[in-house]
Amino acid sequence: MLVKTYASAVFGINATTITVEVNISTGTKYYIVGLPDNAIKESLQRIETAIVSIKMRMPRQKIVVNMAPADIRKEGSAYDLSIAIGILAASGQLINDEISDYIILGELSLDGTIQPIKGALPISIQAKKEGFKGIILPSANAREAAIVSNLAIYGIDSLADVVRFFESKEDFQPTVVDVRQQFIQRMNNYDVDFSDVKGQENIKRALEIAAAGGHNVILIGPPGAGKTMLAKRLPTILPPLTIEESLETTKIHSVSGHLSAMDSLMTVRPFRAPHHTISNVALVGGGTNPQPGEISLAHNGVLFLDELPEFQRAVLEVMRQPLESRSIMISRARFSIEYPASFMLIAAMNPCPCGYYNHPDKECICGTAVVQRYLSKISGPLLDRIDLHVEVTPVEFNELANSxxxxxxxxxxxxxxxxxxxxxxxxxxxxxxxxxxxxxxxxLREVCHIDDRGKELLKNAMERLSLSARAYDRILKVARTIADMEQSENIQNSHLAEAIHFRSLDRENWAG
Known part of the structure; x- marks a missing residue:
């Protein structure tokens, strides 16, 4: 007997519906076809034990499981439940005409319980688009999938519960999430605040400009000056996520498996701070089974790179293209996947290996050549893509003690x-x-008009600081943001001067 059930596969941050065809006929062997990976090939042992554990029978006949479309490689263990239900229906142990109305997903344990899956939100979006009545999936993923309205989401804990669901022996209520109420309640749910930072008014000003215009920032200063503390508070001054941004961000975190059972929706902007030992694949995404990297997990939020010169140079260089295009294309021989990567980059670094170059009180033990070599670990093209270069100085005692x-x-x-x-x-x-x-x-040419005095000011800065054409554009963008903050229709010379001031690492002989 031939039975069709439906599952779903996630590629990038989008889902594709997979038809699971199960046919039982005369014979003795089990076959799974349709480009399954090893996790799927091993599923029959899990499925057989799970079926027996709930006092049902695994057919001792020829079982052929086809996963269509056959030209797409299927990966992971989320197809266990769909195959198991197909086998029970094809063997006549489960009779229900509504099986094909649902997407069925979940990894089976040997005792029949169901383990969580990844990518519930994009799967739910695709299921609604294709007109399915609902989705049956692990309880841990139910709230995440229920973000999509007008789709019945049933969180199930075991294979026995799924059988009872289709036999209608027990009533199961769909999971309902009030997305708008949850969004409003949690949109300002931050544990930190800028009021925690004593002094550093000039740095706060720079971060406010960065937040207002979406600009990238690098903070350079001695240890203990407050660089990390300030960076962690940047998301608290960014505009709240819109519903559309929240859904897009949640999809990425769903695919990567970073959402907990209670985090059905990302309501605050993400803040990602990878360690400097990170690989380039972990940063931009990819791998044998492609996953979003840190730059995509920071989409619509902040990517913080602390101790910037300690990162491998190759790792930093792979960010150059995503910083411009705001997306990353992962290309392999047989497929290409695009992940969004629209993030604000905030980096922090010491001015030299010992950390005390230009310190007002402590003496630097590094020579000029050592300082230059340390700073040269960050390439010119990468620095060009960072709009604001901010020197962070230590906070004086009077500021720290000020109540x-x-x-x-x-x-x-x-x-x-x-x-x-x-x-x-x-x-x-x-x-x-x-x-x-x-x-x-x-x-840029249309909205960043400057007068003759402004052009002269910018020309002098370009010549004295040996700025690139990209740095010229960045200065104009920052000046436009400062003008917007002052609600000025035109860019004034004071706006340009402040924007030029934030190109400290472009200064000739900055380190001596």
Missing amino acids: RAAEKSEAIRNRVIQARGIQIERFKNSVDMYCNAQMNSSL
Whole structure:
């Protein structure tokens, strides 16, 4: 008897429906065809033991399982439940005409319990698009899948529960998630705040500019100056995620398996801080079974690289293209997968190996050549793609001991939202462009007008600092953001001067 059930496979951050055809006929062997990987080939041993554990019978006949389309490689153990239900239906132990109305997914344990899967959200989106009545999947993934409205999501704990569901011996209620209420409740759920930072008003100003325009930042200063503390608080002043951004971010984290059973929706901007020993594949994504890398997990959020010169140079260089295109294409011989990677880069580094070059109180033990060699670990093309170069100086004792309350993140965020509102209106007719940092060359010429005095100021800066054409564009973008923060229609010379000030690492002989 031939029975069809339906499962789903995730490629990139999108899902493809897989038809699982099970046929039982005269014979004695089991076959799984349709480009299954080893985890799927081994599934029959898990399925047989699980079926026996719930007091049902594994057919001792020829069983052929075909997974269509046959030209797509199937990977992972999430097909166990769909195959098991197909075998029970094909052998006449489970009779229900609605089996084909549901996507069925889950990894089976030997005792029949069901283990969580990855990618429940994109699977749910695709199931709704293709008109399925609902999805049966592990309880741990139910809230994540239930984000999609008008689709019945049933969280199940065991194979026996799935059999009872189709036999209608017990009532099962679909999981319901109020996405908008959950989003509103958790959108400002941060554990840190800018008011925790004493002093460093100039650094806070730089990070506010970065947040207002979506600009990349590098913080350079001695140990203990507060670089990491400031970087961790950057997401608290960024505009809240929109529902669309939240869904897109959640899809990426769902595919990578980073969502817990209670985190059905990403409501705050992600903050990723990989260790400097990370490989280039882990950073940009890929691998034997391609997964999103850190730059994609930071999509719509912040990627923080602490101790930047300690990263392998090859690892840093692979970021150059994603920083411009805001996506990463993983290409292999038989397929290509594109992951989104629109993130703000914030990097931190010491000015020299000992960390005390230019320190007001402590003496640096590094020679000029050592400092230059240390700074040269970061390539010019990568620095060109970082808009704001900020020197962080130690906080004086009087500032640390001051009991005066510092400005809260909420107040800074309100100003950032106001500046972003101007940019959203400016780019309303542009596709996939929301902030000044994303401007292309044609838009730059259109919206970044400067007068003759401004041109002269910029010309002198270009000549004195030996700036590249890309750095010229970055200065104009930052100046435009500063003008937006002051609600100025035109870029003033003061805006240009402040933007030029944030190119400290471009200065000739900066390290002596």
